[in-house]
Amino acid sequence: MNPSTDVTLADVDGAVAHRLLQLAKGDASPDEVAPPLGGPGWNLDRTAWFYGYHRAAAGGLDGPAAEKSWAVFVGADIAGSVRLKREPGAGILTAETGIWLGRSFRSRGIGRAALDLVLAKARKAGLKRVTARTLAGNGGAQRLLAAAGAALTYDDDGTVLAVVEL
Ligand SMILES: CC(C)(COP(=O)(O)OP(=O)(O)OC[C@H]1O[C@@H](n2cnc3c(N)ncnc32)[C@H](O)[C@@H]1OP(=O)(O)O)[C@@H](O)C(=O)NCCC(=O)NCCS
Numbered sequence: 805m806n807p808s809t810d811v812t813l814a815d816v817d818g819a820v821a822h823r824l825l826q827l828a829k830g831d832a833s834p835d836e837v838a839p840p841l842g843g844p845g846w847n848l849d850r851t852a853w854f855y856g857y858h859r860a861a862a863g864g865l866d867g868p869a870a871e872k873s874w875a876v877f878v879g880a881d882i883a884g885s886v887r888l889k890r891e892p893g894a895g896i897l898t899a900e901t902g903i904w905l906g907r908s909f910r911s912r913g914i915g916r917a918a919l920d921l922v923l924a925k926a927r928k929a930g931l932k933r934v935t936a937r938t939l940a941g942n943g944g945a946q947r948l949l950a951a952a953g954a955a956l957t958y959d960d961d962g963t964v965l966a967v968v969e970l
Contacts, residue, residue, distance in 0.1 A: 888925065
C-alpha cells in the first residue's frame with residue numbers, strides 16, 4: 805500500500821454511514837468515534853447520534869451544520885472518518901478537524917495521508933487555519949498533527965490544541 809496514492813476521501817451517504825458504523829463497532833472504541841452518550845458501548849443514543857451527525861454533516865461547510873464529514877478509504881476498504889467544522893468566532897477563516905481510523909488501519913501512514921487530504925480540502929474552501937483538540941495522553945494524534953505542521957499548545961485541562969496555519 806502506498807498511503808499517498810491509495811488513500812481517498814468519499815462523501816458519507818446512508819450506505820457509507822452504515823459501513824462506517826460497522827467498522828466503528830468492530831474495529832474502534834466507541835469513545836474514539838462518538839460522544840459518551842447513554843452509557844457504554846454502541847447503545848441506541850450513540851447510534852442515533854452517529855447517523856444524525858453524518859446526515860447533518862452531508863450539508864457541507866456552507867450548509868446549516870457548517871460541517872462536512874468524509875469516509876477515509878484505502879483502495880476499496882473503508883478505514884475511518886475525518887471531518888471539518890467551521891469555527892465562526894475565530895477571527896480568521898478557521899475550521900476544526902477530527903479523525904478516527906479502525907485499529908487495523910493505524911500506524912501505516914493512512915492518518916497522515918487522510919489529514920493531508922482534509923487540509924487540501926480546507927485550503928480549497930478558502931480556510932486559513934485548521935485546529936484540532938486532543939488529549940495530552942494521545943501521543944499518536946499529537947505526532948500526526950505535528951507532522952502536518954501543527955503548533956501544539958498544552959492546556960491545564962489535560963487537552964492539547966493543535967493549530968495548522970494554511
Ligand atoms: C490518531 C490516528 C488518526 C493516527 O493515524 P495513523 O494512521 O495511525 O497515523 P500515521 O500512521 O499516519 O502516523 C502519523 C504520525 O503519527 C505517529 N503515530 C501514529 N500513531 C502513533 C501512536 N499510537 N503512538 C505514537 N506515534 C504514533 C507516526 O509515527 C507518525 O509520525 P511521523 O510522521 O513522525 O513518523 C489513529 O491512531 C486513530 O484513529 N486513533 C484513534 C482516534 C484518535 O485518537 N483520533 C485523534 C483525535 S484528534
